[in-house]
Amino acid sequence: xxxxxxxxxxxxxxxxxxxxxxxxxxxxxxxxxxxxxxxxxxxxxxxxxxxxxxxxxxxxxxxxxxxxxxxxxxxxxxxxxxxxxxxxxxxxxxxxxxxxxxxxxxxxxxxxxxxxxxxxxxxxxxxxxxxxxxxxxxxxxxxxxxxxxxxxxxxxxxxxxxxxxxxxxxxxxxxxxxxxxxxxxxxxxxxxxxxxxxxxxxxxxxxxxxxxxxxxxxxxxxxx
Numbered sequence: 764x765x766x767x768x769x770x771x772x773x774x775x776x777x778x779x780x781x782x783x784x785x786x787x788x789x790x791x792x793x794x795x796x797x798x799x800x801x802x803x804x805x806x807x808x809x810x811x812x813x814x815x816x817x818x819x820x821x822x823x824x825x826x827x828x829x830x831x832x833x834x835x836x837x838x839x840x841x842x843x844x845x846x847x848x849x850x851x852x853x854x855x856x857x858x859x860x861x862x863x864x865x866x867x868x869x870x871x872x873x874x875x876x877x878x879x880x881x882x883x884x885x886x887x888x889x890x891x892x893x894x895x896x897x898x899x900x901x902x903x904x905x906x907x908x909x910x911x912x913x914x915x916x917x918x919x920x921x922x923x924x925x926x927x928x929x930x931x932x933x934x935x936x937x938x939x940x941x942x943x944x945x946x947x948x949x950x951x952x953x954x955x956x957x958x959x960x961x962x963x964x965x966x967x968x969x970x971x972x973x974x975x976x977x978x979x980x981x982x983x984x985x986x987x
Contacts, residue, residue: 800942807917807937808910812899816841816970820852823893824959840896844972847896862891865976892923893960898933898947900924915939928952
């Protein structure tokens with residue numbers, strides 16, 4: 764009888780350890796990576812609104828009445844440290860221009876010319892309307908924000924908090940099957956797309972503070 768109790772105890776301990784291991788691994792998976800494929804529109808919305816970090820390479824098209832300008836931009840963000848970095852990769856003439864927010868100060872830097880400007884105690888990092896962070900903040904603040912599915916694409920729509928005639932609303936597109944953020948459109952008062960963002964590559968919840976600031980150690984305060 765005593766041996767039977769010991770065997771039952773050992774089996775129970777093994778099961779408990781197994782459950783802890785299973786829960787721990789599944790929790791890690793749920794917190795990291797692009798794991799929103801084939802989720803409902805509501806689940807995708809909650810996932811987007813609770814992004815903890817991201818790294819994205821984006822093709823940005825900015826349209827005016829007469830011109831259309833194209834850029835390749837790299838963005839990195841970490842929510843826990845409230846750190847954001849945006850770097851221009853193309854066109855070549857402005858390649859290396861960076862916007863770096865370290866949680867307190869905003870630094871605008873031209874790495875080619877080794878010049879930078881620092882804005883201390885900067886509080887408005889959400890104002891970068893090209894960033895996912897700005898979209899998330901706008902969505903949370905707008906009582907009329909929408910989330911719906913259409914032809915295998917989940918769409919999140921919101922109005923811009925500090926809108927103007929050139930920038931009134933935003934729409935984010937997520938491929939349901941692939942679980943990938945595909946693009947964002949920013950429209951004006953006439954519902955024309957003024958800024959079009961195509962996400963060539965994006966990684967969710969894998970970007971650390973150290974990765975963002977790894978190449979941002981220069982502190983020159985000269986004007987660009």
